Amino acid sequence: MTSAPSIAGTRARVASVLVGLLVAALPAAPVVASPIAAQPAAGHRPPPAHVVGDKTVPAYSYADAIRESVWVETRADTDGDGVRDRVAVDLVRPREAATAGVRVPVIMDASPYYLCCGRGNEGELKTYDAAGVIAKAPLFYDNYFVPRGYAFAAVDLAGTARSTGCEDVGGPAEVGSAKAVVDWLNGRARAFTADGRPVDAAWSTGQVGMIGKSWDGSVANGVAATGVPGLATIVPISAISSWYDYMRYQGNLRAADYPGFLHSYVNGRTDDACAGVLARLRADSADETGDYNRFWAQRDYQPSADRVRASVFVAHGVNDLNVTTNQFARWWQELADQGVPRKLWLYQAGHEDPFDVRRAEWVAALHRWFDYWLQGLRNGVMGEPRVDRETAPGTWTTQRDWPAPGARDVRVPLGAGDGVTGTLGGRGARPGQERAYLDESLTEAELVAEPGTATAGRLVFLSGALTAPLRISGSPSVRLRVRVDRPTTELTARLVDYGTAERISYDNSEGVRTLTTESCWGASTAADDACYRDTEEITAVTDHAVLTRGWLDAAHHRSLRFSSPLLPDRWYTVTVPLNAYDAVLPAGHVLGLVLGQSDPEFTETNDRDATVRVDLGRSELILPAAGRVGLPAVDVAPSVVTAPADPSAARTARDPRQVP
Incomplete structure (x- = not known):
């Protein structure tokens, strides 16, 4: 057989090798596989x-x-x-x-x-x-x-x-x-x-x-x-x-x-x-x-x-x-x-x-x-x-590629807002201006609903109504200056799109339903047919949606390889990475950042009941954005109305243990 010329035969860099990797080392710059001709020429x-x-x-x-x-x-x-x-x-x-x-x-x-x-x-x-x-x-x-x-x-x-x-x-x-x-x-x-x-x-x-x-x-x-x-x-x-x-x-x-x-x-x-x-x-x-x-x-x-x-x-x-x-x-x-x-x-x-x-x-x-x-x-x-x-x-x-070509990290300051809801993208807050919240083990529905209502156990920050579509493409993070009254606590962050839209309903069904019709993809035998039930996406018109989430055990803020328990009288700078995401928020919608602590639907922890103080002037959202960033400057958080969380549904916790 003859093979086609090599593709990408050189490598940009050699990554560091961790202890105990899966196999013995291969040559430092292996050649990427090339497509192989189906038959000799x-x-x-x-x-x-x-x-x-x-x-x-x-x-x-x-x-x-x-x-x-x-x-x-x-x-x-x-x-x-x-x-x-x-x-x-x-x-x-x-x-x-x-x-x-x-x-x-x-x-x-x-x-x-x-x-x-x-x-x-x-x-x-x-x-x-x-x-x-x-x-x-x-x-x-x-x-x-x-x-x-x-x-x-x-x-x-x-x-x-x-x-x-x-x-x-x-x-x-x-x-x-x-x-x-x-x-x-x-x-x-x-x-x-x-x-x-x-x-x-x-x-x-x-x-x-x-x-x-x-x-x-x-x-x-x-x-x-x-x-x-x-x-x-x-x-x-x-x-x-x-x-x-x-x-x-x-x-x-x-x-x-x-x-x-x-x-x-x-x-x-x-x-x-x-x-x-x-x-x-x-x-x-x-x-x-x-x-x-x-x-x-x-x-x-x-x-x-x-x-x-x-x-x-x-x-x-x-x-x-x-x-x-x-x-x-x-x-x-x-x-x-x-x-x-x-x-x-x-x-x-x-x-x-x-x-x-x-x-x-x-x-x-x-x-x-x-x-x-x-x-x-x-x-x-x-x-x-x-x-x-x-x-x-x-x-x-x-x-052409992902993240979106031209995407860059935009640093978005956190502001004090009206005392209940903070701001995103305003003039920020003076160093030393603080907000505190106590761990209440809130579910996600409780965390993100009614952002203008005072709710113990969370901090909410809202942008103004977007003046242009906002493209998020990449991996956001939240940099926080915090003081915690326990050796550690779980810190959680969520980005939320507040605004009415038709969206995929993925919480309980992965966003897809199975239909009664079938389509066939290949040949069949009596024992193995090629026909499968058709599917369709499940959508619903909702007034808000969680875009992405992130978690951090505060004692692992220096390294995931070891713990560094926090001292209760000391300020620490920590970064909560959020999961990668890609979305366009329409003009008129509001971007929200919601901070919480223990997260019973997604994690297990025995480190509860901490009080976290956040120095707003030294904290920020780092947002990967492409194109024009339409986050208007705001000094007072806008009024955003969402449906209140259903208490009975909110306390029906998702089992964090799944099979991949």
């Missing part, structure tokens, strides 16, 4: 049947496809039984291509969910025939892509479903188990049939594209961070790039025993087989401190962006409360710094797959992306705008 042989012009077409029978199950040997023995772990790989690949000697690339989804919990909007599980060979693989990837000259691999992560070993939740064993499959597809690892016969992957080109939503996409990020040769591209959807940031919000526990909970949720082995791994997860994750340590460094893929050889197609909902937006934003920036070829879809829903947001366009985008990176077809996809962005329900646009 020598001899002017015609292209394979599945290639017509610059795209693949359904040329092969899905019903007659080769279906097989193999077990790939990893380098680890996580269950301590003296035998290397083996991960189950269920394969579907075109029979006619194999008969003709045409090698094919592989689309791979490595998941812990295939037998315990299901994949996709309809919770599909793997099913097998009487011989134990895959009959149905969840999702549409095999139905759509196998007839177009791809193989599909559905991989059970170590310790889940039919694999041996133990799940270590984002750690070296989990990532290594998926990496081993890439190695096998490239002739660097061993695999066996169910009866123990060795089996190779001579039918594979060695070019692999990993895809997956949530935990599955997180594994793709982790494998890419090893720099494994042969991984040509990844498509992480609503995926984690730092497990610390998923389970810890700047030193605050999202929920106690979170790694243990997730391990048990997907564990496919007997309890005693993995008892040691579970005990280590609980001990090493250090719930008692909330610190970032070696355990979390092993599960942080961001510092290894300099090892990534694969291109990356990211998709994420800006209102995802499960895998928050900083997971994609920090990873995206690290990849950008390394010159990694990349693409991004941002949509208004929560923790959703774009297949259930903008289905036809998503399938077409994936098709072109995989054709380019796995089949080597020059279809122009890399010459198009890098970002597709949903600006309002059902309204999409493209832009």
Whole structure:
């Protein structure tokens, strides 16, 4: 086979390597994978049947496809039984291509969910025939892509479903188990049939594209961070790039025993087989401190962006409360710094797959992306705008990059306002002018409703009515000068859009409802059809919406690696980072900043009942804004009326513990 010239062969910088990273170091400046031609050009042989012009077409029978199950040997023995772990790989690949000697690339989804919990909007599980060979693989990837000259691999992560070993939740064993499959597809690892016969992957080109939503996409990020040769591209959807940031919000526990909970949720082995791994997860994750340590460094893929050889197609909902937006934003920036070829879809829903947001366009985008990176077809996809962005329900646009080109950090002062509600963007406040609030453990609805009403447990700051649309694009933060009467407290901040608009309703449904109609995406068999229930976005006209949130354990204000308890008579400067966001606030709306403390819907903490004093003159909102910043100067907060929070609904707390 011939390969295309290298893309982005040099790197902008080399990131520092944390202790205990996932794999041994690779060369300092790896070459990013290039698209590989579908067939050799020598001899002017015609292209394979599945290639017509610059795209693949359904040329092969899905019903007659080769279906097989193999077990790939990893380098680890996580269950301590003296035998290397083996991960189950269920394969579907075109029979006619194999008969003709045409090698094919592989689309791979490595998941812990295939037998315990299901994949996709309809919770599909793997099913097998009487011989134990895959009959149905969840999702549409095999139905759509196998007839177009791809193989599909559905991989059970170590310790889940039919694999041996133990799940270590984002750690070296989990990532290594998926990496081993890439190695096998490239002739660097061993695999066996169910009866123990060795089996190779001579039918594979060695070019692999990993895809997956949530935990599955997180594994793709982790494998890419090893720099494994042969991984040509990844498509992480609503995926984690730092497990610390998923389970810890700047030193605050999202929920106690979170790694243990997730391990048990997907564990496919007997309890005693993995008892040691579970005990280590609980001990090493250090719930008692909330610190970032070696355990979390092993599960942080961001510092290894300099090892990534694969291109990356990211998709994420800006209102995802499960895998928050900083997971994609920090990873995206690290990849950008390394010159990694990349693409991004941002949509208004929560923790959703774009297949259930903008289905036809998503399938077409994936098709072109995989054709380019796995089949080597020059279809122009890399010459198009890098970002597709949903600006309002059902309204999409493209832009050159993200954050929005021209976005810059704007420092917005906090003002005293009328004594109840402060101001954003006014003349600020003199140093030493203070506001104090006591921790009341308010829910989000209570925090942000009726901003002009005095409510114990919060501070509210409002801009004037916007004189022009305000584009927020990037990662905001709040810099506070505070004095706290306890050794620590949780500090929370929210940006709120006060103004009536039709918005995605994402709180309880992720913003998408399932319809009774179906659409089909690929070929079907009696055991595995390609048809899925249609979906639509759920919208409602509301008078305000929380845009983004941020949390900080005040004792971690110096470093996430250790605590620095606060002295009650001392002023400290702390920064509360907020999750990345992208939105346009219309003219006439009001931007609000709401400060609180303990946050029972999102975190767990025993550090309550503190009183926080804020020096307004030395505090500010740092707002990433693009274009004209239409924050009018105000000295007295405007009157903003919102519906009061429903007390019964407000006290129905969201469970902060979720599965990615």
